[in-house]
Amino acid sequence: MYSVKQADKTNSAGKRNTETEERTRDRVLQGVLSHGPVSAAALGEHLNLTPAAVRRHLDVLEADALIEVTLLKKHGAGAGRPARRYVVAPQGHARLGNDYLHIARNALKILQEKVGDAALASFAQERADDMERRYRPIVEAAGTDIAARAEALAEAMTKDGFVASANSMAPPRRQKLPEHLLASIQLCQAHCPVRDLAEDFQVFCDKETEIIADLLGVDVRRLSTMAGGAHVCTTHVPLLRSVETSE
Numbered sequence: 001m002y003s004v005k006q007a008d009k010t011n012s013a014g015k016r017n018t019e020t021e022e023r024t025r026d027r028v029l030q031g032v033l034s035h036g037p038v039s040a041a042a043l044g045e046h047l048n049l050t051p052a053a054v055r056r057h058l059d060v061l062e063a064d065a066l067i068e069v070t071l072l073k074k075h076g077a078g079a080g081r082p083a084r085r086y087v088v089a090p091q092g093h094a095r096l097g098n099d100y101l102h103i104a105r106n107a108l109k110i111l112q113e114k115v116g117d118a119a120l121a122s123f124a125q126e127r128a129d130d131m132e133r134r135y136r137p138i139v140e141a142a143g144t145d146i147a148a149r150a151e152a153l154a155e156a157m158t159k160d161g162f163v164a165s166a167n168s169m170a171p172p173r174r175q176k177l178p179e180h181l182l183a184s185i186q187l188c189q190a191h192c193p194v195r196d197l198a199e200d201f202q203v204f205c206d207k208e209t210e211i212i213a214d215l216l217g218v219d220v221r222r223l224s225t226m227a228g229g230a231h232v233c234t235t236h237v238p239l240l241r242s243v244e245t246s247e
Contacts, residue, residue: 037085
């Protein structure tokens with residue numbers, strides 16, 4: 001006869017299994033954030049999960065609108081079918097921690113309307129100045145090599161929740177490019193703590209780009225932003241010279 005004690009054990013085991021599944025699903029979501037755009041196979045390797053397990057969690061996260069599929073064309077792949085890659089959806093970013101209070105957006109709108117654009121720019125500049133003060137010693141410690149400085153900056157930004165990476169870019173074979181594009185790095189940010197605000201106030205992106213240029217010591221170009229609808233914020237960093245330091 002099925003006892004109450006057996007029922008309790010069954011319920012307890014079911015609860016533990018559910019909690020384990022939820023923790024693993026959160027790991028998968030974090031993995032997509034850190035490595036996206038990423039394939040299911042590559043994500044499984046990163047997280048040490050079986051293909052069946054990672055796809056099961058990806059299906060649930062996609063059904064919950066926390067992640068979405070983007071189609072990427074591989075370099076040199078010709079006219080073949082684009083590869084399916086997973087990225088975090090806007091709702092997923094909110095779950096991961098950028099669901100700020102609407103009062104922040106309203107306060108900035110009031111500031112802009114009552115005081116003017118200069119006041120809004122000053123507010124964004126203070127945030128950028130704080131980033132520069134904290135990142136400057138870290139970047140300077142990396143020396144004068146731009147690639148090393150970019151890597152140090154990416155690590156510092158990751159600790160602040162940007163999930164940043166510095167990726168070396170090589171031009172396609174047999175393709176002639178201008179000299180300034182031959183050696184470069186893409187500084188990518190998979191998460192933006194002020195994404196929702198930057199959608200309405202581009203000055204946050206502009207000031208952040210200026211700080212990246214100042215810290216790396218080269219002219220950079222913002223290729224994409226999450227505030228503008230992209231899946232990641234991408235900054236093009238040319239590698240033409242070492243940074244000159246003052247004595």
